[in-house]
Amino acid sequence: MNIYVLMKKTFDTEEKIQIDGGVIEEEGAEFIINPYDEYAIEEAIKIRDDHGGEVTVVTVGDEESEQQLRTALAMGADKAVLVNTEDDLEDGDQYSTVRILEAYFEDKDVDIILAGNVAIDEASGQVGPRLADKLDIPYVTTITNLEIGGEDVKIVRDVEGDEETVETSLPLLVTCQQGLNEPRYPSLPGIMKAKKKPLEELELDDLDLDEDDVEAKTETVEVFLPPEKEAGRVLEGETEDQVKELVSLLKTEAKVL
Ligand SMILES: Cc1cc2nc3c(=O)[nH]c(=O)nc-3n(C[C@H](O)[C@H](O)[C@H](O)COP(=O)(O)OP(=O)(O)OC[C@H]3O[C@@H](n4cnc5c(N)ncnc54)[C@H](O)[C@@H]3O)c2cc1C
Numbered sequence: 001m002n003i004y005v006l007m008k009k010t011f012d013t014e015e016k017i018q019i020d021g022g023v024i025e026e027e028g029a030e031f032i033i034n035p036y037d038e039y040a041i042e043e044a045i046k047i048r049d050d051h052g053g054e055v056t057v058v059t060v061g062d063e064e065s066e067q068q069l070r071t072a073l074a075m076g077a078d079k080a081v082l083v084n085t086e087d088d089l090e091d092g093d094q095y096s097t098v099r100i101l102e103a104y105f106e107d108k109d110v111d112i113i114l115a116g117n118v119a120i121d122e123a124s125g126q127v128g129p130r131l132a133d134k135l136d137i138p139y140v141t142t143i144t145n146l147e148i149g150g151e152d153v154k155i156v157r158d159v160e161g162d163e164e165t166v167e168t169s170l171p172l173l174v175t176c177q178q179g180l181n182e183p184r185y186p187s188l189p190g191i192m193k194a195k196k197k198p199l200e201e202l203e204l205d206d207l208d209l210d211e212d213d214v215e216a217k218t219e220t221v222e223v224f225l226p227p228e229k230e231a232g233r234v235l236e237g238e239t240e241d242q243v244k245e246l247v248s249l250l251k252t253e254a255k256v257l
Pocket residue numbers: 006007008009010034036037058059060061085089090091092093094095096097114115116117118119120121122123124125126127128
């Protein structure tokens with residue numbers, strides 16, 4: 001099977017994020033594989049191990065994205081592709097990314113593409129479904145279970161805590177949700193092997209695209225951190241007095257009563 005994973009390098013949101021002049025400061029920031037893409041990589045490896053074939057991880061990014069691609073290879077993917085837009089474009093949006101991926105997949109024979117449900121930084125959840133639409137293949141989002149039998153695919157998806165079962169067929173694009181699997185950590189032999197696995201680097205030119213073709217359709221006008229939370233207040237004294245004070249504070253300070 002020809003199994004593809006869409007992977008995005010994201011900021012580690014567990015780390016402190018600095019914003020300077022409306023832009024997230026990259027200097028000193030930690031970068032990781034988008035966590036939902038780790039579920040996609042894990043599932044792709046399992047599909048390959050059960051049904052045969054090859055897992056290719058694709059990212060649209062910069063030179064530094066090589067690090068996350070090598071991690072995916074160390075987990076067990078077979079090949080990686082970096083479409084490096086660093087020299088050609090300053091800002092991209094979902095349109096740019098999908099246009100580039102569409103061009104990449106134009107001459108590929110795809111059985112299944114696995115993406116993350118959402119990227120934890122920009123969080124639009126658009127890339128997977130928009131790409132499937134461009135490739136004219138079905139897509140199922142937020143999947144938590146996947147069974148492939150020949151061309152037929154049975155999927156369980158998360159619908160806000162409930163489950164929905166969907167039957168569809170290959171070729172297919174899915175977006176992966178937490179609970180689908182437990183992504184493995186790269187093993188030491190995996191890390192050693194990853195150094196020798198193929199990592200293809202492409203530029204827009206190689207995909208017969210130029211800057212105008214992928215120019216962003218949207219502009220991010222402002223990025224800001226939420227206001228810092230004030231420390232909570234602990235009420236003291238007799239329970240009856242605390243209740244009175246709480247009601248009074250809800251009326252006078254919080255103004256919710
Ligand atoms: C020229 C250019 C410059 C860019 N500069 C930056 C930047 O500085 N910082 C930054 O964070 N992003 C950058 N991007 C990436 C781009 O902004 C995002 O890929 C795009 O907007 C996706 O939006 P999202 O994060 O909401 O993804 P979502 O749609 O929420 O992501 C869902 C899933 O789609 C897939 N996906 C998303 N993005 C990519 C990708 N790039 N490659 C492969 N698969 C992907 C993943 O599987 C992901 O889990 C740039 C892109 C281009 C073309």
